[in-house]
Amino acid sequence: MRRVVVVGAGHAGFHTAFFLRSKGWTDEIVLIDTDSRVPYQRPPLSKEFLWGKQELEDGVFRPDTYYLDEQIELISGHQVTAIERPAKQLILEGHAPISYDHLVLATGSVARKLSLPGGDLDGVHNLATAGDAAALRSGLASAQNVVVIGGGFIGLESAAMAASAGKRVVVFEAANRLMARAISQPMSEYFEKVHRAAGIDLRIAAGVNAVEGIDGRVRSVVGSDATQVDADLVVVGIGADANEEFAAKSGLATDRGILVDEFLKTTDPNISAIGDCARFPLFAADGSSELVRLESVQNATDQARFVAHQIMENTADPYRAVPWFWTEQFGRKLQIAGLVTGYNRTELESTGPDNFSIHCYHDETLLGTESVNAPRDHMRARKELTARLKQEVNATVIRFRS
Ligand SMILES: Cc1cc2nc3c(=O)[nH]c(=O)nc-3n(C[C@H](O)[C@H](O)[C@H](O)COP(=O)(O)OP(=O)(O)OC[C@H]3O[C@@H](n4cnc5c(N)ncnc54)[C@H](O)[C@@H]3O)c2cc1C
Known part of the structure; x- marks a missing residue:
């Protein structure tokens, strides 16, 4: 019986446990979080919940019975303070140490x-x-x-x-x-x-x-x-900073985020790091790459899916994904596909003053598209960026250990 332990039950941590179980992992899963609430989503906190259209219970990923039904051991209200890597065990505040075969760090970020x-x-x-x-x-x-x-x-x-x-x-x-x-x-x-x-x-x-x-x-x-x-x-x-303190103290490489390779593995191959806490090599459609730390639901969920798959199948394909984000202010839903930093020209596509998209290019290469109340433009841009990225999957693979 193998045991996967996930630290952090936010978007990345919850979805790691969820994808493992739904893909057929029958061994042990332990999910630990400092927060004593049933694991919940964060985006509604500054939107539906603040508007009074939702209560906190409405934002949980799954009701508390889910964890029992799916045999996911949820340890809430306990903070992990250290990893004893040679013994492959975690030290928690107010709880006995927990051993792991594979550890996933999904500790998010800390608001400044x-x-x-x-x-x-x-x-x-x-x-x-x-x-x-x-x-x-x-x-x-x-x-x-x-x-x-x-x-x-x-x-x-x-x-x-x-x-x-x-x-x-x-x-x-x-x-x-x-x-x-x-x-x-x-x-x-x-x-x-x-x-x-x-x-x-x-x-x-x-x-x-x-x-x-x-x-x-x-x-x-x-x-x-x-x-x-x-x-x-x-x-x-x-802004927020990566929650990387105990990972760094435990000897994992960190630099404005827990450093991971293209397989989302830290400098210890038995430990992955995903979501807001991880800094990973992001490939652009033009084949270039840079180390980034992203704070988004898409990033947390896609990385959770990848790591669950990786744990079960030890896939040879590196992690590749097109980032996307959204925000909603005064009834304007802004959706962003790709990362627009580094653009040197823009093109406007508009059907009205509050329904339009801005396509951001570096020379002839589309870096990203920002759409206001234009979901079709957003989906089209994501498809285009994803298709181009797929051509790059076989580009140089970056890993800490083979
Ligand atoms: C108010 C708000 C609104 C947002 N809106 C959007 C949006 O509209 N769109 C979007 O894409 N993104 C949005 N985000 C960002 C998005 O929620 C995050 O990117 C996402 O939650 C990241 O998931 P994560 O699992 O990496 O981190 P989190 O979801 O932050 O989860 C990390 C978890 O780790 C736990 N933890 C940390 N350290 C320890 C420890 N030592 N021991 C045990 N547990 C620990 C924390 O308690 C926390 O529950 C929003 C964020 C906030 C705060």
Whole structure:
């Protein structure tokens, strides 16, 4: 009897257990998570749950009976603190050590805290877990003046929700455009217009110096230009870092993510790492590759499927996938196929002011397509990018150990 142990029961970890069982793995599966809730999805936390259209129970992957029925041993509420690699066992807080034949690290990422004066006042929220989302939703119910720090996906989804609920919203973004790490300049400009038209006070290329409060509760935010903005609730959406600490302490190679090869194996062949915590070689359609760490449901799920297959069949094909993402703000569903960083020209395909796609090219090579309320364009781009990627499957294989 072999035992696969998965650390982290988020998108990547849950799906590893799910794919193993559904593909016919009959040996042991142990799934461990620090969070004591039934494993749940994160995207609805900043969307349906914040809008009040969903409760936390609606976001679980499967009801708790699933784990018993499928003989997946779910150990919730215990943190893994170390891997004893020679003994192939895990050390947990408050639980006996657990041995493994193959270990999958799916520990996700950790939202950056605001390391500024006042960053720990009551009313200052991060949004990464179900607990965070519940606290934010309840805080928003009575807040009037909301300040969002960070104009990325999570910050802007929260800002859109708060503005739609009638709050006065100010967004500070330190970069010179919105969602700059993930989308093209023209798409940033489109979303800037959408947010401004909805009454959001966007302060772009503007940092924050401090958060001020009275009696331990937030009252205002001081911008880097020394202006003071009233705030009875602050949402911090300034990015996340790979949750790699115990992997690094256990001697696995890490560098802004747990480093894995094209088979998603770490520097220890008995350990895979997937999802938000892993930095892996991503191949583009033109055959070039770069080490990336992606934070998306597609990446977590596709890597889980690959690793489950790899554990069962030891497949010889390396991991290849076209990344895709989505966000929803003010009824605009933005879907992104591919990675658009490095584009040098764009082409617009439009059927209306709020139904269009921007195709991003490097010279003649399509890098990615961003679609607003245009799901067909999105699917077409994914197909095209996938077809081109398949031609590259036999490109140089990168692995730590053969
Ligand atoms: C609010 C929000 C909205 C999002 N919206 C979107 C979206 O619209 N589209 C999209 O594609 N992506 C979205 N994402 C990102 C997406 O949810 C993540 O990329 C995805 O969840 C990654 O899956 P993961 O399993 O790698 O990590 P997670 O889902 O974060 O799971 C990691 C798990 O590991 C556990 N863990 C960590 N360390 C330990 C330890 N030492 N011991 C035990 N357990 C541990 C954690 O408790 C956690 O449950 C969103 C994320 C958030 C937070």
